[in-house]
Amino acid sequence: MTVQLQGKLASRGDTPLGDRCGIDRTMQLIGNRTAMLLLREAFHGATRFDSLHQRVGVSEAVAAQRLKELVAAGVLTKVPYREPGQRTRHEYLLTEAGHALLPVVIGLLGWGERYAPSGYNPTRQSHAHCGEPVHAVLQCEAGHVVTEEDLVLGTSVDA
Amino acid sequence: MTVQLQGKLASRGDTPLGDRCGIDRTMQLIGNRTAMLLLREAFHGATRFDSLHQRVGVSEAVAAQRLKELVAAGVLTKVPYREPGQRTRHEYLLTEAGHALLPVVIGLLGWGERYAPSGYNPTRQSHAHCGEPVHAVLQCEAGHVVTEEDLVLGTSVDA
Secondary structure, eight states: OOOEOOOGGGGTTTHHHHHHHHHHHHHHHHSSSSHHHHHHHHHHOOBBBHHHHHHHTTHHHHHHHHHHHHHHTEEEEEEOOOOOTOOOOEEEEHHHHHHHHTTHHHHHHHHHHHHOOSSSSOOOOTTTOOOBBBEEEOOOOOSOOOOGGGGEOOOOTTT | OOOOOOOGGGGGTTTGGGOOHHHHHHHHHOOOOHHHHHHHHHTTTTTHHHHHHHHHTOOHHHOOOOHHHHHHHHHHEEEEEETTOOOEEEEEEEEHHHTTTTHHHHHOOOOOHSSSSOOOOOOOEEEEOOOOEEEEEEEEEESSOOOGEEEOHHHHHHH
């Protein structure tokens, strides 16, 4: 069982989609391990460079490069701050586009906990109001949970 | 506004999580552009090597390496088939773990269409039953849609 294809997608043969595909564009911008771990820490509330690079466990050079890319992609914004007696520094805050990645980040987390278990106890995600476990799912704007076989893709590619 | 942290996550300071984090393990296994594009084509129903590598637009060598990794990660399974008069070939089918990545893949797609637009008309995802647009969201097992501020993480890390 796979998704349903409509429009040009249904008849594209074996031609590559290239940059027409949003998955491809997203992966080119932010589709690497360090970027996702920096986003994890941003969702955890970390904002400062020292904290971000140490929590992710990469070198300062790698963290600086990836943060620059995340700012360029519009996922983080760099805001100056200054503590008394110190020089001006910058902190990194999630933008609207950054916050919009939460289902992806939690989807990656939930998948890893279930299908790539480690020797550690898994991290559980839960709903503050009812305590039930939380998962990334597909939902339509009418409020229905959408299964793979009821998902229709590609209705307006090149339309 | 960020997620709420409980347990060891709330007081971990700046120590890296490393392999304790499911996001990290997932990204190590399948967190690259070619892997996500191969998954896209698998969800579109492509199963054969020639079709997969051409639709993704990478060389045979790169496609072969990434498919091997996806099989090792348990996301695809390699199944022999044989057409009359031909030698045995293999096709690649999504496993349960592979199908479970659909919200991540659609989350990446939806994000790219909204926040990294191209010059092309966007691909729309819709619900076969009601036609409404489909998005990746967070939902708890009681059926509530969960917002970022109502998401609690880390309730049992090292518990």
